[in-house]
């Protein structure tokens with residue numbers, strides 16, 4: 001999805017589109033400040049002060065949107081949504097279907113936001129971005145950290161008092177987010193962007209071994225870390241939601257579909273049918289973005305009509321509502 005990057009404040013279009021390392025390295029993001037509820041970080045959690053820049057197709061940005069909804073922070077934290085189609089100058093703001101222009105900084109390209117924050121910026125121009133209207137800075141552009149900030153630091157402003165990082169589960173949640181990151185969340189990109197057969201085969205094998213493992217875990221309990229919805233489920237959902245429509249065909253992740261996994265499939269339906277998850281999903285925008293932006297993988301930019309997926313069909317996850325289940329610690333297969 002990459003079309004270029006900034007070198008010392010200058011945009012360069014990089015020939016090597018869809019570079020697999022992009023998705024693989026959390027270290028590629030450069031802005032890692034924190035907003036804190038007491039302001040000790042220099043950035044206090046305040047309603048109306050922060051703005052989120054996202055794409056609806058990006059699974060990383062999707063995490064931050066779901067957390068914002070689940071915590072009921074929509075009034076406290078405003079949002080702009082880029083045009084689904086990546087331009088030659090990177091992410092762009094338009095009035096396209098599903099997009100919301102940058103009515104905060106009135107920029108046309110996301111790179112302008114990076115330049116406002118760091119005139120000599122060198123690096124990728126990625127979503128999500130958490131912007132501070134008061135200091136005119138990018139606070140953070142790493143989805144996992146932004147998700148955590150919304151969950152932990154905006155508690156006072158949250159209209160929904162839900163805790164997705166409860167004390168008793170914090171170690172397990174971090175372990176689980178780490179465990180699904182490389183083989184699944186980044187794994188689908190490793191498959192899709194692979195340049196050699198062996199790299200693809202390693203990635204696709206690890207991906208499905210990991211999906212097989214979580215299929216087993218979810219045959220014993222409702223969520224990844226037990227009986228309670230946590231941040232780890234948000235991270236898993238963002239990949240599973242796109243899987244059968246995008247990753248299966250576009251990225252050749254085609255040993256099985258998620259619908260072929262009874263527990264992963266019903267788990268996906270269960271999460272999707274939570275209004276806070278559903279409110280952040282736009283499959284049409286997502287498909288246009290992937291199939292029309294990655295011309296090295298899909299040169300004719302044709303957006304497939306199928307598959308026809310009914311995410312509102314009945315699921316069987318209530319069977320877990322009550323029953324306590326022993327949890328076996330995760331170990332790579």
Ligand SMILES: N[C@@H](CCC(=O)N[C@@H](CS)C(=O)NCC(=O)O)C(=O)O
Pocket residue numbers: 001002003004022023025026029057058059060061090124125126127128141142143144
């Ligand atoms: N590690 C970052 C990854 C963000 C990321 O890779 N976003 C992609 C969209 S899915 C992007 O904006 N790519 C544009 C580019 O790399 O030029 C995070 O989790 O926030």
